Amino acid sequence: MTVIEQMGAKAKEAARVLSVAGSKKDLALNSIADALIEHKDEIIKANNIDIEYGKEIGLTPSLIDRLTLGEDRIKGMADGVRKVSSLPDPIGNVISGNTLPNGLTVTRVKVPLGVIGIIFEARPNVTADAASLCLKAGNAVILRGGKEAINSNKAIAKIMRDAVEKVGLPKDSIQLIEDTTRQSSTELMQLSDYLDVLIPRGGAGLIKAVVENSKVPVIETGVGNCHVYVDKYADIDMASEIIFNAKTSRPSVCNAIETILVHKDIAKDALPKIKEKLDTKNVQIRGCKTTKEILGDDIVDAEESDYYTEFLDYILACKVVDSIDEGIAHIAKYSSGHSECIITNDYARANKFKKEVDAAAVYVNASTRFTDGGEFGLGAEIGISTQKLHARGPMGINELTSSKFIVEGNGQIRV
């Protein structure tokens, strides 16, 4: 057995205990929250090593910022863990039940998924966030973080493991892979004897590699090529406010928009107002031919490839469309199925968009930036699924569960 296989076997054992641990899981979570505060100096010390190394290898200031764990962020992590402990426990909930003509009762109940693998990149707070959500839903977790945060991750994982053990649950409920070479994530993707699901959290490259190479079922998260379609019956002020918010409030996240589609009948009035607002944050517009006719020749030409691109930057593609159907067809072709929005005051057209657009979240007259487990009231989120299997959109605790059928009889046999 390799080290990672051994971790898999230990996780499976821990998962058996967690699956029937009931409210002890909340004791463990509160114990973790206390321990994070108590040992904050150790975390900061380990984090400083990562920051030094990050500066040495020339990480950008924004990556250094993501990596940094000050006292406030550690308190934030602890608060997050406590919030997870206060969520209702889904395990054992009855989903459905019936009695068959032969007298058998069939009850479907929620159970944990079992063992969850999470592969993530630079942000060390994922260690505490993800582990606490998995634990609350009765799952053991194997974490594999990036090398940039390895010292921070090790410190946090050790503190959590000790805290879990302190309340009498197995410390192997939470395990961190300390080997950050490519080999370790490849091995994790082969661990189908032990892992029930693998969740990659990070950039498009990481996610694609996991989806293509994993033998373990994967929940695909995060890539967001999102659109706002400005209908001919849109309120132009509302459209420009929403586009401004959805593009610029945080351009680096998956629920930010990358392309706007504007109905031809409103384009002449709407586009200059939209541009005026975007100009205040120096957003580059890459437009189609008609866009350039309206906004002028200094607008950059949009290439076909721009419509496929998640810019994650102050760049916005723009296309003028002849009809709502052309808008919906454009979205069907280029979208990653994350969050899509229509701005309109026409009832029938709003309903058409809601029904025909295939995405995790479909919006009418609101910013796509709301696609988030916290905003949607799920309590906390492990990621945003962009696949259709198992979970779609923001995933909370419920999405970390499975179900089983309980069948009870008094001697029934099948004839």
Added chain:
Amino acid sequence: MTVIEQMGAKAKEAARVLSVAGSKKDLALNSIADALIEHKDEIIKANNIDIEYGKEIGLTPSLIDRLTLGEDRIKGMADGVRKVSSLPDPIGNVISGNTLPNGLTVTRVKVPLGVIGIIFEARPNVTADAASLCLKAGNAVILRGGKEAINSNKAIAKIMRDAVEKVGLPKDSIQLIEDTTRQSSTELMQLSDYLDVLIPRGGAGLIKAVVENSKVPVIETGVGNCHVYVDKYADIDMASEIIFNAKTSRPSVCNAIETILVHKDIAKDALPKIKEKLDTKNVQIRGCKTTKEILGDDIVDAEESDYYTEFLDYILACKVVDSIDEGIAHIAKYSSGHSECIITNDYARANKFKKEVDAAAVYVNASTRFTDGGEFGLGAEIGISTQKLHARGPMGINELTSSKFIVEGNGQIRV
């Protein structure tokens, strides 16, 4: 674009139409049922070619039987399709909904999965069964059957496609891959741009190959290494009836049992009775040391590997265990997580087993043979999932759906 990529693109187009087709889907299903009956002679003619070929290449009589489509089976297929049309349509059902403090309403509704790929082996009736379930849930389907049934599959697929087109839905809602070389299934497993899920239906070898090689999300079906644990407080007559039924009523299916675990305090009384009943069907028992002490030395020795084996035959492994915990631990180690049963009259021990055993279906005092969509009242079944992601246990129409969030506002932006 390869032929299979073109099929993927066509299926995606068809899926867009099906996702909003409403009750027209039922018209299509009834049109299919009528057409199957109307064209039964064509089906039988094509089927005869397959049967001749099957005899030439030396298929076993039971495989030839599975392959054969007489008038009765065709009527059975048509009745099955009509039954699917009469099921309630899940699409558009509201799963949950709430209003956020900022006035946004968030509603989660059921939507189709999109495009489903199904890889199956010799039974041509799967073509009609699977396609009708996919269609009812608003999905386009790409079928890839085995070469033994290719002529039958082609005839059935053509009839179904024409029948779907007749009611004004796209004929590419149902497509059959006519190339039955390994190349075509390999290509289907790479079709992640078009396929939302791939479901293999067949033997363990096929399923393993798909799980290991697919870049498309897979629902794993079917492998059943199922157990009956006979507790010290079991009713021995009930135990022997249930074991007899679960082993011999149809040994070749996934919900048949492969191993029994007998508590040591009841083994001396129970094992001879269990054996007496099994002897009437010449079931070979492969026993542990204690089993042999009780039943005699002519019992075959059980090897470690027997406990991992899905015999699908008149063979049953048997182990005497010291405690319910040893029984549960054995199941945790060797089971495929399909269907597991305890025979007991002790309330606390029944509950312990229900809670601690991790399987798609956990039974108390009833035969595992009931794990089936039809028996559980799901209307019809596309297969039995043995994974925990998305669907677990018998999968009906609901398991062929996904969901989306509809978010409606009046200009909300995220601050």
